[in-house]
Amino acid sequence: METTANSLVTVEKSKTSKIDQVDFDNLSFGSTFSDHMLVCDYKNGAWENPKVVPYGPVSLDPSAKIFHYGQSIFEGMKAYKDTEDSTWLFRPLDNHKRLNISAKRLAIPEIPENYFMEGLKTLLKVDEKWIPKNEGSSMYIRPFIFASGNGFHASPANEYKFMICLAPSGAYFSGKVKVLIEEKYSRSANGGVGFAKAGGNYAGQFYPTQLAVEKGYNQVIWTDDNTHEYIEEAGAMNIFVRINDTLITGPTSDRILDGITRKSIIEIAKDENINVEVRKLTVSEVVTAAKDGSLKEMFGAGTAAVISPISGFGYKETDYDLPELKEGFASLLKKRITDIQYNKAEDKFGWRYKL
Amino acid sequence: METTANSLVTVEKSKTSKIDQVDFDNLSFGSTFSDHMLVCDYKNGAWENPKVVPYGPVSLDPSAKIFHYGQSIFEGMKAYKDTEDSTWLFRPLDNHKRLNISAKRLAIPEIPENYFMEGLKTLLKVDEKWIPKNEGSSMYIRPFIFASGNGFHASPANEYKFMICLAPSGAYFSGKVKVLIEEKYSRSANGGVGFAKAGGNYAGQFYPTQLAVEKGYNQVIWTDDNTHEYIEEAGAMNIFVRINDTLITGPTSDRILDGITRKSIIEIAKDENINVEVRKLTVSEVVTAAKDGSLKEMFGAGTAAVISPISGFGYKETDYDLPELKEGFASLLKKRITDIQYNKAEDKFGWRYKL
Ligand SMILES: Cc1ncc(COP(=O)(O)O)c(C=O)c1O
Ligand SMILES: Cc1ncc(COP(=O)(O)O)c(C=O)c1O
Numbered sequence: 001m002e003t004t005a006n007s008l009v010t011v012e013k014s015k016t017s018k019i020d021q022v023d024f025d026n027l028s029f030g031s032t033f034s035d036h037m038l039v040c041d042y043k044n045g046a047w048e049n050p051k052v053v054p055y056g057p058v059s060l061d062p063s064a065k066i067f068h069y070g071q072s073i074f075e076g077m078k079a080y081k082d083t084e085d086s087t088w089l090f091r092p093l094d095n096h097k098r099l100n101i102s103a104k105r106l107a108i109p110e111i112p113e114n115y116f117m118e119g120l121k122t123l124l125k126v127d128e129k130w131i132p133k134n135e136g137s138s139m140y141i142r143p144f145i146f147a148s149g150n151g152f153h154a155s156p157a158n159e160y161k162f163m164i165c166l167a168p169s170g171a172y173f174s175g176k177v178k179v180l181i182e183e184k185y186s187r188s189a190n191g192g193v194g195f196a197k198a199g200g201n202y203a204g205q206f207y208p209t210q211l212a213v214e215k216g217y218n219q220v221i222w223t224d225d226n227t228h229e230y231i232e233e234a235g236a237m238n239i240f241v242r243i244n245d246t247l248i249t250g251p252t253s254d255r256i257l258d259g260i261t262r263k264s265i266i267e268i269a270k271d272e273n274i275n276v277e278v279r280k281l282t283v284s285e286v287v288t289a290a291k292d293g294s295l296k297e298m299f300g301a302g303t304a305a306v307i308s309p310i311s312g313f314g315y316k317e318t319d320y321d322l323p324e325l326k327e328g329f330a331s332l333l334k335k336r337i338t339d340i341q342y343n344k345a346e347d348k349f350g351w352r353y354k355l
Numbered sequence: 356m357e358t359t360a361n362s363l364v365t366v367e368k369s370k371t372s373k374i375d376q377v378d379f380d381n382l383s384f385g386s387t388f389s390d391h392m393l394v395c396d397y398k399n400g401a402w403e404n405p406k407v408v409p410y411g412p413v414s415l416d417p418s419a420k421i422f423h424y425g426q427s428i429f430e431g432m433k434a435y436k437d438t439e440d441s442t443w444l445f446r447p448l449d450n451h452k453r454l455n456i457s458a459k460r461l462a463i464p465e466i467p468e469n470y471f472m473e474g475l476k477t478l479l480k481v482d483e484k485w486i487p488k489n490e491g492s493s494m495y496i497r498p499f500i501f502a503s504g505n506g507f508h509a510s511p512a513n514e515y516k517f518m519i520c521l522a523p524s525g526a527y528f529s530g531k532v533k534v535l536i537e538e539k540y541s542r543s544a545n546g547g548v549g550f551a552k553a554g555g556n557y558a559g560q561f562y563p564t565q566l567a568v569e570k571g572y573n574q575v576i577w578t579d580d581n582t583h584e585y586i587e588e589a590g591a592m593n594i595f596v597r598i599n600d601t602l603i604t605g606p607t608s609d610r611i612l613d614g615i616t617r618k619s620i621i622e623i624a625k626d627e628n629i630n631v632e633v634r635k636l637t638v639s640e641v642v643t644a645a646k647d648g649s650l651k652e653m654f655g656a657g658t659a660a661v662i663s664p665i666s667g668f669g670y671k672e673t674d675y676d677l678p679e680l681k682e683g684f685a686s687l688l689k690k691r692i693t694d695i696q697y698n699k700a701e702d703k704f705g706w707r708y709k710l
Contacts, residue, residue: 029507030418030508031508033417033418055417061412061413062388062412062413063388063520063522066422067427067499068429068497068499069558069561070425070427070554070555070559071554105562107558144423151385151386154557154659163422165418167507182546184546186546187544188544189541189542192543192559192580193555193558199424199425200548200554200559202424202425204460204553206461207460207462210511
C-alpha cells in the first residue's frame with residue numbers, strides 16, 4: 001500500500017497490467033477496463049477515504065439494496081489526450097454537481113467535491129497510460145454510487161459505495177442514427193427522477209428501445225408521458241433540431257437530464273451567431289418541417305456519443321428522411337466542442353481542466 | 356453436493372446453521388436471512404439449472420449493469436405455518452406470472468414456471484425450520500432477478516441472476532399508518548414501468564417519503580403525475596377507501612402495481628356482500644368525505660404489510676383524522692385473508708398452496 005502525496009486518497013497498485021492485451025485501434029464503447037478503480041465506502045453516516053485499488057469484483061450480500069430497490073446513480077465523463085500527451089477533462093465540476101443533484105433525489109448521501117475530484121485525478125494519474133491517443137477515442141470515465149447496505153425493507157440503505165471505473169473507448173454509435181419518436185412508452189414522470197442520472201431511468205428504456213430496434217431504428221426519441229406531443233430527449237443524449245437556420249432544443253425540466261454537452265453546444269452555437277431557441281418543441285412542428293423541407297438537421301448531444309447526426313425519424317408508421325448536409329450545424333459544433341476537449345483550439349469558455 | 360429427487364434443482368447444504376442465533380419472538384421485517392438461497396444464472400441465452408446453496412455474498416464485476424442501469428425486478432411473497440406445522444403459500448403462481456410481466460418490461464429474460472416453483476419449493480424445504488410459527492410472523496420470500504452482465508453501453512445485459520432469499524419476519528409497520536397525499540412528486544409515468552416490480556420504482560420513492568416522514572407521516576400516497584388529482588397507491592401497498600358502506604379502490608393501470616392482496620381483498624369483500632367499486636378515485640372526493648364524516652376507513656393492502664389501517668392523512672397542509680372503528684372492513688378483511696393464509700379457515704377461492 002502506497003500513499004500519494006495527497007493524503008486523502010490511498011493507492012494500492014496492481015502487481016500486473018492488462019494493458020498489453022488491449023487493441024487501442026479497435027476499441028468498442030465501455031467494455032475494456034483499466035488496471036485500477038476508485039472505491040469509497042459510506043458507513044456509519046460518513047464517507048470513508050477514497051482508495052485506488054486494482055480493478056476487481058465487488059462482493060455484496062444478496063440483500064444489498066442495489067439488487068432490490070434500484071438505488072443507484074452515475075455520471076459519464078471523458079478524459080482526452082492532446083498531441084503533447086497532456087490529459088484534459090471537460091467541465092468535471094459540473095459532473096460532480098450533477099452527481100450530487102442525482103444523489104439528493106435518490107436519497108443517497110452527497111459526495112464531497114474533494115473526494116470526487118481528488119479520487120478521480122489520482123485514479124487517472126495511476127492509469128494515465130490507458131488513455132487512448134487515437135483520433136475519435138477517449139477515456140470514458142464512469143463515476144457511480146450504489147446502495148450496498150442490506151435489508152428488504154423498502155427504505156434507503158445505510159451503506160453506499162462510490163466508485164470510479166475507466167474504460168478506454170471508441171465511438172458510441174457507428175455512423176448516423178435513425179430514431180423513432182415514441183408514441184406510447186415514456187422514460188420519466190412529472191415529479192419523477194428523469195432529471196437525475198438514476199439507474200432505473202435506463203432500464204425502463206431498454207424494452208421500448210428493443211421494439212424500435214426491431215423496426216429498424218437505433219434509438220427512441222422520448223416524448224412527454226402525458227400527451228406524447230413534446231420532444232424531450234433520447235436514451236443518453238439531449239436532442240437538437242434545426243429548422244431553417246434556427247437551432248432548437250427543449251428546455252430542461254424534472255423529466256429531462258440537464259446535459260453538459262447540451263448546455264455547451266448552446267453556448268458555442270450562440271458564439272457562432274447561430275439563432276438558438278430553448279423552448280418546447282412539438283412533434284407536429286418537426287413533422288411539418290420535415291414535410292415542407294425546412295427541417296435541415298437533427299442531432300443528439302451527449303458525452304458518450306458527442307454529437308450524433310440523425311439521418312431520419314419514424315413517427316406514426318411513416319419515415320422522414322433528413323437531407324445530407326456536408327457543412328451543417330452538427331459538424332461545425334462537433335468540431336468546435338471536440339477541438340476544445342482535445343486542446344486543439346482556444347478555450348474561451350474556460351471548460352478545459354488539466355489533469 | 357447433494358441432489359434432490361427433483362433433478363432440476365441441485366442442493367448444496369451449509370455446514371453450519373445460524374438458526375440458534377435468531378430470536379423468533381422479536382423479528383423485524385426483512386433483516387434476518389435463512390441458511391440457504393436459490394441461485395440461477397442466465398448465460399449464453401438460457402437459464403442454467405437453479406441451485407440451492409449456502410446463503411452468502413454475490414461477487415460482480417464493477418461494470419455489471421445492475422450497478423449502472425437499474426435493470427432489476429423482484430417479487431414479495433410469504434410462507435405461513437399452520438398449527439399442524441404444515442407450510443402454505445398464497446397464490447404463488449400469480450407471483451411467478453407477475454415476475455415475468457416485470458421481466459418483459461425491463462428487457463429481462465422470463466423465468467420458466469418450473470424453475471421458479473421447483474426452486475422455491477426446494478429452498479423452502481431445505482430451510483423449513485426457519486419459517487416462524489408465532490402469530491403475526493411469517494417467512495418473507497424475496498425472488499429477484501438482476502443484470503449481472505458487464506459493460507457501460509446503455510443496453511440490456513447478456514447475463515442475469517435469478518435468486519430467492521428467505522427472511523423470517525415480523526410486522527412491516529408497527530401500528531397504524533399516517534399518510535401524506537402527494538402533490539408534487541410521483542412514482543410513475545404513463546407508458547413507464549410503474550406496473551412492474553422494478554427496482555428503480557422504489558428508489559424514486561425514498562426521497563419524497565423521507566420528506567413526508569420529516570413532517571410526521573409514515574408513507575406517501577401517490578397520485579397521478581399529470582394532475583395529482585387521482586389516488587394511485589402507496590409505497591408498497593394498494594389503497595382502499597371506505598366511504599359510507601362502499602369500499603373503493605382505483606383501477607390498475609400501467610402506473611400501478613396489480614397487487615395480489617388487492618385483488619384478493621376485492622374478491623373477499625364481494626363475498627362478504629360489501630359493495631365494492633373499482634374506479635378512479637379523486638383526492639377531492641376523499642377530502643370531502645373526510646370533512647362530512649362519510650369517510651369511514653382507509654387502508655393499504657400488500658403482501659409485506661397485509662392490511663394496514665390508515666389513521667389519517669395530510670393534504671395541502673391540513674391533517675384529516677379517520678374515526679377509530681373497532682369492527683371495520685379493514686379488520687374483517689384482514690382476518691379473512693390471514694385465516695386463509697394460515698390455514699385457519701376454508702379456502703373457497705383455491706388460493707392456498709401446500710408446500
Ligand atoms: C438521459 C440522458 N440525456 C442526456 C445525456 C447527455 O448528458 P451529457 O452531455 O452531460 O453527457 C445523458 C448522458 O450522458 C443521458 O443519460
Ligand atoms: C408498489 C406496490 N404496490 C402494491 C403492492 C402490493 O402487492 P401485493 O399485494 O402483490 O404484495 C406492492 C408490493 O408488494 C408494491 O410494491
